[in-house]
Amino acid sequence: MDTTCPFSPHKTPSQESSRRFHGIIIAKKLAIRQGRRIMKKIRLKLNGNLIFTVLVMLAMAITIIVKETSRPAQTPDAIGYGSGTVKGEVVQILESGTVQLGSIEQEYQIAQVRILEGDFKDTLVSVDHGAYQILPRGFSLTTGERILVTVGQTPDGALRAYFIDYIRLTPMLVLFAMFVVASILVSGWKGFQSLLSMGVSLLIIFYFIIPRILAGADPIWTSIVGSFIFLAVTQYLVYGWTLKTQVALVAIVIAMTITGFLAVWFVNYTSLNGFGNESAMYLMQQGENLNIQNVLIASIIIGTLGVLDDLVISQASVVMELYSANPNMSFRERFGAAFHIGRDHIAATVNTLVLAYVGAGLMMFLLFSLNNPDYLLLVNINFIAEEIVRSLVGTLGLFSAVPITNLIASWAVDTPERVQKLCRIFGPLGASHDL
Template sequence: MAGRHAHPPASEGRTPPAVLAVVAALLVVVGLAMVALWPDGATTSVGTPAGDQVTGVVESVDPQPCPDPDAEDCGTATVRLTSGDLEGDTVTVPIPGGVGAPTIGPGDGVAMSYVPDNPPETRYAIVDQLRGTQLWVLLIAFVLAVLAFGRWRGLTALLGLSVSFAIILGFVIPAILDGKPPLAVAIVGSAAIVLSVLYLTHGLGRTTTVAVAGTLVSLVITGLLAVVAVDALSLTGAVDDSALAVGQLQGVDLRGLLLAGILIGSLGVLDDVTVTQAHTVEELATANPGYGLSELYGSAIRVGRSHIASVINTIVLAYAGASLPLLVLVVALDDPIGDILTDQLVATELVRSAVGTIGLIAAVPITTAAAALVASRGRRAQKASGVQE
């Protein structure tokens, strides 16, 4: 199966000049937009209120009884510093306690805050554990699994994922921090991801171009719906401490950041659906040479409906999983259902789910119709030129 999908269907043939012209035009437009929105590098770091960050390795832990019966994890730990001006020295720090505090033991790598103006006994404080080695092991396992199953397509998928992260980390986030409009940055960044990743992963052909077009049109629809919904519900984007910190420390437009998050969050599922629909139509056209526009659309749209039914559940569950602490808190408060649903935190998540789902539903008929039209016209052109199907 992987070997079959490594090449486009035979009916796709050479990439038509018109397709190349469309791709070139899109690249130029997106490139110019990125240049216009590119950060000028003037953004400065605000640092961290916890002080400088240093790392260390726990050598021993000395737990002690807590004076307060309700307190937990009293005592001290001896840590050998592995960074900073005092690298190699050992320091004694309090054992971290409280909700969410890291559990430490001898040999654990830890991240610590260092505030030189504090008294000696409180200059260092453990704030987190170091988990770089474990993450590298997980990353290697992920890469090997993708390559083992996907082979060449798996490699291109990994390259596409790298490009997506490069665009988000190298353009989208710096541009937002630089004061550029978050929604405009998200639209341009999403378009750049679509153009680069889909062609890199699926090749330069008419099927991929149809998927790209369907994704971009659906993104525009999703963006418009998000603007209308956020305005209608008067959502501000100030939904948690992280958002408030970004708004206060960096002056970022939180409403625009919310819209950008909705747009980028829906992108991954959109390109999944559009690519599936475009390739479904192409395969149907190859297997059924007698199918016209209506037959191709009707057959492919039935596949799309089944796909959408599963993907909608995926979207809602993904948002529910990401917002599980919020949902637990909402249920624990035992407020009236009307108050719960109209709370900004819950309303924001409902908007994310609803807007993403509507954009996804719109992507199926748009992409299917475009793919059926392109496939039927391509077949007629082949017949007219005497090409054997």
């Protein structure tokens, strides 16, 4: 007797194969649709970043062209390289020997130099090198070498030329090209955007902050406004319109304000006048409207911003990644985890900042240490006191940046509802999984 149920749920092998086949087809279609949605998001993001990048590049090019074409001619009495400083090429060494300058005996040269530009182009002049001024050892002129010389006429019409410096443009361009290639190879598109953001920062410093200060504007406010402009442009250029970027900008502004107040307070409290650098004396001779003390404060603010930017964006990224990994973390847990990472980061950053300032002033430290002075008196010297205040104020600004950034970022991602609300206004989260 056949006991098989005519409505048995068991399927034949052909039916099972057909079912699996249709399941695979449906899964493939879903995967293709999901992939298309992802690629669409990627294209939209890349197109947005590309458009913004192109606009920034165009703005930079237009600014440079306009500023350079409207630049006034250099005056002959300008400090440093004026209109009389031109390029020259060493044709031959006319004379060489040794000369005694005080207690130092050194080699000297008299070179015949062909002027390569300016009113005296193609004129041959004699230039002494080491005959009247002390030079570093191991530096001598060679035939075919290009140098900078200052050319002028004496009252009786005679042409005189003086050695100014070596031309270093070619090796510096080689080094810069290596830097650009390495940055792009390691970081890709982000590396290119970082290079572009560096250009934006330099552009604003040289074409906005410096001209405004020289024109008599307050150095502190000028540096703050200029710094905020290039920080905003560079942050959006590299990281896009994201919640992470907005959090970082707010934290940077707050930390920068704290650093500015500390700089003003301690520069006045320590009676620093800005004349620790000899350049300040030349600036005072050129412009009576310059407040050198405020220029010192502005330099502290700008000098701190580079490290501050790095620290703040890193902390904001940490908080966003913590939220992405575990949205259920409490505010306290997320803040504590990010702060723990920030302490390690700031410990290394502080050391870097202090060593950078010490390295920049190493020559002066060596000079002042020749006669074994009292180090308590040594740190009181204007130049050294400036560097100490600069490094300590900058470090205090960094200390404030970590809790401020963590607090703002942790508040922003405290609940999924708040994240959704903020992301609708300020863009995607900015974590690594965002497309």
